[in-house]
Amino acid sequence: METLDETLGHERDFAKGRIFVNRSLNLQRIKFFGFDMDYTLAEYRSPEYEELGTELVVERLLSIGYPQDLKEAKYDPTFPTRGMFFDKVYGNLLKVDQFGNILACYHGFKLYTSTEVRDVYPNKKVQASEPRYFILNTLFNLPETFLMAYLVNYFDTHEDYRELPTRKGVESGNVLISYSSMHQDLRGAVDWVHMRGTMKQITLDNLDKYVVKDSRLPLLLRRMRENERKVFLITNSDYDYTNKLMKHLLDDSATLPPPGTGSDSFAGWKSFFDYIVVDARKPLFFGEGTVLRQIDEATGTPKIGTFKGQIETGSVYTGGNSEQFCDMIGAAGEDVLYVGDHIFGDILKSKKQHGWRTYLVVREVDEDLQVLVDNADIQQKMTALEDELDHLFSGLDSHHTARPNSRPILEKLKRLAFDFDSCFPSKQGSIFRSGSRQTFFAMQAARYADLYASSCTNLINYPFSFFFRAKAQLMPHEYDVSHHANVSSGQMTSTPRALRRSPVAGKETSKRRPSPSTQLRRFQSFVHDEDDEDVYDGEKK
Structure with a gap:
């Protein structure tokens, strides 16, 4: 029964299957996993x-x-x-x-x-x-x-x-x-x-042509339930479209019950979720919202009147707002990890309004990473030219009036940046940067998404006790110290030795035993990272 399950748990390598971290997050603290549907659970084929x-x-x-x-x-x-x-x-x-x-x-x-x-x-x-x-x-x-x-x-x-x-x-x-x-x-x-x-109807009539059916999706949702997590779906799509699309993605796997449960446990796509909201009208859902109603599944239309009872597992609801929804399911801020592809409607609003932890699906990540790997030589040439540019002005102060000729170096840098951008499939280059400068999209992703990855199913490659540790973010003066030390020693790493960590969370690579006062300062310096409260040397207290 678990053969396929087991083979899908070891696909995390450098170029695929990974989740990237902007802010540290301990999966052990997540009680609710929420999902958008379009381009999140349901991936549409491109082009x-x-x-x-x-x-x-x-x-x-x-x-x-x-x-x-x-x-x-x-x-x-x-x-x-x-x-x-x-x-x-x-x-x-x-x-x-x-x-x-x-x-x-x-x-x-x-x-x-x-x-x-x-x-x-x-x-x-x-x-x-x-x-x-x-x-x-x-x-x-x-x-x-x-x-x-x-x-x-x-x-x-x-x-x-x-x-x-x-x-x-x-x-x-x-x-x-x-x-x-x-x-x-x-x-x-x-x-x-x-x-x-007619776009939705054409899609439903040609699901195999337009929708990717990922066998990892039902396995991921199944594992969440096995690990006693609550799972919910909040989508802007209507009930009829959601029902038919999710049947296509999940119903074939719904006949496979989790070990130790009854045979009817996963007898339909709705049983993969504890709570389901359609026609949510995000981002309005994260503000004033609309009237919350229950769907009559026999007709596929909302029942009259405002729903005021307790949300039931297996039922489908329409509208409402996030505050009302959180109250009904008993979710508080950082108990929730919400996964979506819309940086404004899913990620920014849920983060700002309720402090939900966020996971941004960026389909282009794997493609972007592969281009970086394949063209590392161009990046190395650009770094060397930047060092050459720095060296050109070294030793000069306000006394010097002669201006070094930097144009040849700048022209080479410009050509290399253009060549690098041309390596991406889009004529407009990477979604994340142009040359050495990050895009507005990259800034938004870094600011509002705690985690990001090419697919929501990348979660299947991590245990639900995993601690996603964000790397140290360097200020320019910190990077300069690191770069100077690395150039002097012949190393090419971009992280200062004092800031490097071993794979075990919280441990450092230095062999010198820190004094008690140093330990205290180190503890105080990381209090901004609330997930560290539950982790010491990679283990829960």
Whole structure:
């Protein structure tokens, strides 16, 4: 019975199956595991699903009067990446770093030069909070990112249209099309396809074509129940779609009962979960929410009136809000680890509103990591050039008036950074960085996601007593001390010897026995990490 189970427990290696840690987290303290469904429990096949989304959105645009020539639009999986900003004023797609500095700018499919970027954005900087920018953070946004570039390119290059003097759109005769209205139409078409169109039905009619069926998923949920954890599902999808999709993913495995339980224990997908909420309307769910109702499973529609009783295992509910939900199931803040793919709707809001621990699913992680491994030589060359640049200015102070010629080194660095970005499948490079600079998406992931991985099923590779230890985060002055020591000794590690730890949590590699006062200072220095309260030398007190 457990043969398949056992073979799936040892797939964690350097390039796949891993979970990465932003903030330390002790799984032993987690009492509730919560999951989103779309792109979390249910992984959609790429590029097939994006191609379907593109086709249906184009059909909707044609139905509201857009040119029939748009039928020629075919999704290009090598163009879009997540985390891009769309400037609704000037029609540009922007890749932005954690401080709002522009890393790359696309107008349609044209990549602007640095001079062209400064012509539109003199400071090469944007503010994410400004309403003119729409952030395309989710995997559902990939067709939208492509089509926004396609529409801008189509109208800018069409012989019947000319660019407005303000550069904020195009015109033809007495017709004016601003980039803002273009974006509004596209947003409306995308929402219509997902909420009122045929996309869900086409998906359900072709589940094998569009949905990945991962055999590890039922095993993971099963192990959670065996380890006496509560499991819940909170999805924005309606009951009918959720029911059919989860049946496809879990019902085949629901006939395999856990050891020592009755034969009916896992007799349907709902029995993998203690609590199920559909039509949650996240992120609204994490605020004021909507009316909580129970689903009549015979009809698939909500029962009338507001549900006020105790949530029952095996029943399905719709709406509500997170505060009400936590009260009903008896969950408090850090008792919950919530797993989702939407950095705003799932991760940021649940973290801010209730202090839930968070696990961000970033499908691109494994791909990104493989590129890093395969192109380590480029990174080493860039590091060597940065050291050469530092050396060029070493020994100079305010007395020196001659300026060292750094241009050749900077040009080499620029070319290497471009070569490195070109190694990624997307023309826009990595979702996490450009050259040595982290993206806005990476900053959000680091700030709000305690853990992140390419799949929720990576959890199956870790025991439920596992302590996820975050690595020390170095300030520039700490890194400089480390780098100086490593260069002097010929080592290439990026972590100071004083901060390195052995694989056992809490132990250090230094052989010198610390004094009692040192031990006290060390204990005090880690009190910010609340999970350390339960762990000493890797064991629970």
